[in-house]
Amino acid sequence: MDSNFPFAQYVSGKNFIGRRQDVTLLGNLLFQGEHVVLNEPPKAGKTSLIQQTLYTLRLRGTAFTVGQFSALNVRTPEDFLLKLGSTLLQMVASAPEDYERLIQRYLPGTHFVFDPVAFSQKGTVLSLGWDLDAADVSALLSLPFRMARDRGDRLILIVDEFHCLRQLEDPDALLRPLDASLRDNWDIRRFSYIFVGSGVNAMNAIFRGSRLFSKVVERVKLSPVDEVEIVEYVYRGFMTGGKSVEKELLQGACRLFRGHLWYINHFAFLCDSMTRGYILEPVLMEALKCLLSVHEPSFIAIMNSLTNHQVNLLRAVLDGVTRFSSAEVIRRYGLNSSANVKRVKDALMKKEVLLFDEDDKPSVIDPLLEYWLRKFYFEMK
DSSP states (O other), X not given: OOOSSOOSXXXXXGGOOSOHHHHHHHHHHHHTTOXXXXXXXXTSSHXXXXXXXXXXXXXXXXXXXXXXXXXXXXXXXXXXXHHHHHHHHHHHOOSHHHHHHHHHHHSTTSSEEOOHHHHHHHOOOOEESSOOOHHHHHHHHHHHHHHHHTOSSEEEEEEETGGGGGGSSSTHHHHHHHHHHHHHTTTOOSEEEEEEESOHHHHHHHHTSXXXXXXXXXXXXXXXXXXXXXXXXXXXHHHHTTOEEOHHHHHHHHXXXXXXXXXXXXXXXXXXXXXXXXXXXHHHHHHHHHHHHHHHHHHHHHHHTSOHHHHHHHHHHHTTOOOTTSHHHHHHTTOOOHHHHHHHHHHHHHTTSEEEOTTOOEEESOHHHHHHIIIIISOOO
C-alpha cells in the first residue's frame, strides 16, 4: 500500500525534497567519470540521493548501466573481490555461457573461474579455483575499467556499507591496491565507483585519515534540508489524507529529529495511522513513544557496551562541553587524565556514537539516540 510518508525504502520523485544542488553535483561528477564517496549516518538519505540522480541522468539521455552490492558481510579480501567481479559480470551479461566467456576474455591467467556446479547450486557467477594472489587482485580491480573501455555506455558501480572494509584483518591489503587501480586507470572516464558508507568515522578513517584515495575520489556531502520545506512536505502529506495539523508542532518534530528525513517520515507515518482527523499534540507524543519503543533496545545495547569513562564523556557532550582535557572537566566527569580522554573519544568514535567536526566539536550522530539519552538515560531536564 502506498504511503504519503515512505520510510521502508528510498524515496524519489515527489517524495524527494531538498538537496537539488546535491543531485546536480553528483550527476555532473558521474557524467564526468569521477569516483564518488557518500559518507553519511544511517538512513540519512544516501540511497535516495543516488536514485534521484540516476533518474535525472536518464531524463538527460545519459546512457549507463548500474550495478550494486554491499560490503556488509565482507570479512576477507576474497569476499570483496568475488562480490565485485560477480556484480560486474551480471551488469553486462545474464547467461552462464556469457559469464564463462567474459571471465576467459577479461581474467585470463588468473585463479578466477566460472564453476558450472556452483552456478547451478547457488547461482555463483565467479569462483576462485586457487588461493588469491597479488596478480589476481590487480586483474580483478582493473576489470571494471577494461570492461568500460570496450562498451558504448557508462558503467556505475555502487558499493554499499564500504566502511565495513575497516573490519578486515588488514584493510590496507585491499584498500591500497584499490587506490592504485583508481590512479592507474585515471584516464578511463566511462566507469565510476560510488562508495557509500553509514559508518561515518570509519569512512573518514579510510578517505580522510590516510593518503589513500586522495584526489581520485570526490566526496558529496548531503546538504541539510530546509525546515520550512520539510514542514510543508509533511503538512501536504497529511492534507492529502484528509488530515490537518498545526505547523508549529511539525517544526518542533523537525528540530527534535534535527531534520533527519527518515525519522521524520517514520514519525509522520505513525501519526497518520493514529487518527482520522485533526492531529493534536497528544497524537504526536504517542507516535514519538512508539518510535522510541522500536529503537530503545538498540539504544540500551549501545549504552551497555560502553565503559563508565565513555558514559561520562557522553554526558559531558550532552552538557555542552567541548574542551574535555581541561583539569576541571576531567575532575567533574571522572575522566582520569587527558590521555584517557583521547582513548575514550576514539572508542566512542569507533562505536559510531560521536562525531567530531573539523573544529573538534562533538555531536551525537543519531538524533533519536540523543533525545533518548537526555530524557530517559541521563534524565536531564
